[in-house]
Amino acid sequence: MTNYPIFDGHNDTLLRLQATDAPSFFTESPAGHIDLPRAQKSSFGGGFFAVFTPNEDDNDGPADHITKDGYDVPLPPPISQEQALAYTNTLAARLFRLEAESDGQLKVVRTADELKDCLQNDVTAAIFHIEGAEAIDPDFDALHVLYQAGLRSLGIVWSRPNIYGEGVPFRYPSSPDTGPGLTDEGKALVRECNQLGVMIDTTHLNEKGFWDVASITDAPLVATHSNVHSISPIARNLTDKQLKAIAESNGVVGINYAVNMLREDGGLGTDISLEQIVRHVAYIAEKFGVDHVALGSDFDGTNIPDALKDVTGLPKLIDRLKAHGFHDDALEKITYSNWVRVLEDTWK
Numbered sequence: 001m002t003n004y005p006i007f008d009g010h011n012d013t014l015l016r017l018q019a020t021d022a023p024s025f026f027t028e029s030p031a032g033h034i035d036l037p038r039a040q041k042s043s044f045g046g047g048f049f050a051v052f053t054p055n056e057d058d059n060d061g062p063a064d065h066i067t068k069d070g071y072d073v074p075l076p077p078p079i080s081q082e083q084a085l086a087y088t089n090t091l092a093a094r095l096f097r098l099e100a101e102s103d104g105q106l107k108v109v110r111t112a113d114e115l116k117d118c119l120q121n122d123v124t125a126a127i128f129h130i131e132g133a134e135a136i137d138p139d140f141d142a143l144h145v146l147y148q149a150g151l152r153s154l155g156i157v158w159s160r161p162n163i164y165g166e167g168v169p170f171r172y173p174s175s176p177d178t179g180p181g182l183t184d185e186g187k188a189l190v191r192e193c194n195q196l197g198v199m200i201d202t203t204h205l206n207e208k209g210f211w212d213v214a215s216i217t218d219a220p221l222v223a224t225h226s227n228v229h230s231i232s233p234i235a236r237n238l239t240d241k242q243l244k245a246i247a248e249s250n251g252v253v254g255i256n257y258a259v260n261m262l263r264e265d266g267g268l269g270t271d272i273s274l275e276q277i278v279r280h281v282a283y284i285a286e287k288f289g290v291d292h293v294a295l296g297s298d299f300d301g302t303n304i305p306d307a308l309k310d311v312t313g314l315p316k317l318i319d320r321l322k323a324h325g326f327h328d329d330a331l332e333k334i335t336y337s338n339w340v341r342v343l344e345d346t347w348k
Contacts, residue, residue: 008048013032140192153224190212243292
């Protein structure tokens with residue numbers, strides 16, 4: 001156990017639970033990366049629970065698109081608003097059912113005070129987050145309804161195009177400057193989210209889209225599960241210029257545990273040490289300030305280091321951060337308080 005509740009920037013646990021053979025969230029199991037019993041053993045205080053609509057019959061990954069230098073996965077095709085909204089409702093309902101069935105052990109939080117209360121009282125806190133805004137119609141009717149339901153965080157894109165913008169491909173090596181910026185609808189979406197107090201997540205946006213968000217938003221810039229491009233030059237990671245902009249906005253980056261976003265060579269092998277995660281945390285903390293780095297695992301959505309295994313490996317990660325020289329106030333910021341600060345500055 002650690003002395004710090006670990007609040008996490010991103011997981012895809014709802015998507016995993018949607019699988020017909022997935023074990024119950026309330027039963028300890030070796031399946032996946034998170035269930036409630038394992039989380040409670042590991043000082044996992046909660047996180048952003050992503051609602052994501054996958055493309056049908058599209059399971060391609062980097063290993064399917066190897067190039068002479070690395071890999072280049074084509075962007076999947078767009079999906080319809082009708083398909084995305086239906087699937088969003090399904091996964092959101094699953095999240096709310098988990099809350100209802102948890103006997104007070106899990107809470108979908110809608111305010112920073114609720115989040116702080118959960119962290120102080122060992123209640124797992126869940127933020128309703130949508131990854132990829134395909135479910136949102138251009139009149140924003142669905143956005144307002146989903147906000148009333150509890151939506152508090154929105155990623156404009158996943159790594160595919162939609163009416164609001166375009167995501168980066170899974171490409172190594174590559175700059176994140178891979179396509180056009182936000183559409184007029186995308187710029188309007190940023191403004192509407194600002195008015196509501198929905199956090200905008202720049203994760204998966206290409207570089208032009210990122211700078212469009214930066215030029216419009218009145219909230220801190222956030223990337224919930226992204227890493228350092230200077231260490232691992234995959235298109236999904238953030239350049240130093242982007243990291244500086246996030247810091248100057250008093251925002252935060254959640255470090256992703258995906259092995260290909262941690263490794264210098266972009267490789268897919270999972271036999272890497274926890275020092276690779278620490279290295280990305282330390283880079284941002286030392287160059288841009290410890291106030292601007294947190295954790296954003298991507299649990300249940302990616303391949304993570306064998307040394308971590310699942311949520312139960314988090315105490316080992318905290319030990320490695322301590323060994324690097326992070327203590328007390330710095331660990332508190334990295335594990336949860338940077339997220340709390342940004343949400344206090346963003347949510348209405």
